[in-house]
Amino acid sequence: MTVEGGDEVWTASDAQRHVRLLGLSGSTRQASTNTALLRALQAVAPDRICLDVYDRIGSLPVFSPDLEGAATPPAVQEFVRSVHGCDGLIVSSPEYIRSIPGGLKNAIDWLVSTHHVIDKPIALVHASHRGDEMLQVLRTVLATMSTNFKPEIFFRLSLLDQTPDGIAQIVGAPPNRLAAETFLETFATFCRERAPCKPA
Template sequence: MLNIIAISGSLRAASTNSALVAALAANAPADCRVEIYDGLGRLPIFNPDDEGERTPPEAARLIEAVTRADGVIVSCPEYAHGVPGGMKNALDWLVSRDAAVGKPAMLVHASARSLYARAALAEIMRTMSFAMYEEVVMEIGLLGKRPAEMEAMLTEQANRQAMRDAVQAFVGFIRGR
């Protein structure tokens, strides 16, 4: 059984990205478990002076979760053509650790409009030595939808199958490494 950690780069309560990672976790294939990391908003701002013995508990929890995961899935909004600060901060906590090195990662998208953030996030993660899985693009256009509309879209059989297929393809990538 593979363990995958899913991270939403949004702190918004009615986040489309958080809804997407929750739906991915709920629709994961039987041969993997997708755990959602929910501590993004509790991470202190990264400071290299706070690494090692001084690593804050929430940062240590993130580092441990990524370290023990077989793979990472990220769904992230775009703010001002870039990666939101909270998501970048989380990655900064991982940058000097081995947690990211060679770790399989896949980006999924809740909006077709987040092209700049997609490119920036992929570049950041490649630079950190994540092994990016980019063969399948998982996108469900949830932008602008109310929670009930998101729920309806995410429970449509075609979208549920698309999520299962994307995660299964990612599982194949992880196992093939």
């Protein structure tokens, strides 16, 4: 690692460098199990892994090509900045009518329109033993959206009907905690490998 202009400049040899992840929840529900799973992962994130959670897809207006460019609404600009600034995206979503919830698809439409996610590392987590049809559709969408979607890096727990506090306890207790940490470490390593290699 070298330091340049006050900013750290990382090289490919920095296998342990900090990784900044963003969790994107596909649920707008206050007590969402998917949002709670992302927050529980945030709480157990190992050293050198920072996980922020974006749970505001409900604030994004419906995508329209007429609103691209200079007309992009502020809420969308903030969302796109968050995604652009992270090293990797972790998506967690419920299944609605055997598919992706409209709000999440809308958020993804905005991201794709800005071209910031073409190479973004992406992994999936899921808070239910159900929802496999949605997961299949979401995998197709994410693989279309990014060349670095990694379906094999996947973490799933059966948390249907659990409260956010209960989910924090379930994820924080062994052996789930070890599995959660392993998932985050595996994805962080993938993100480090995929990060643009800056000159030292």
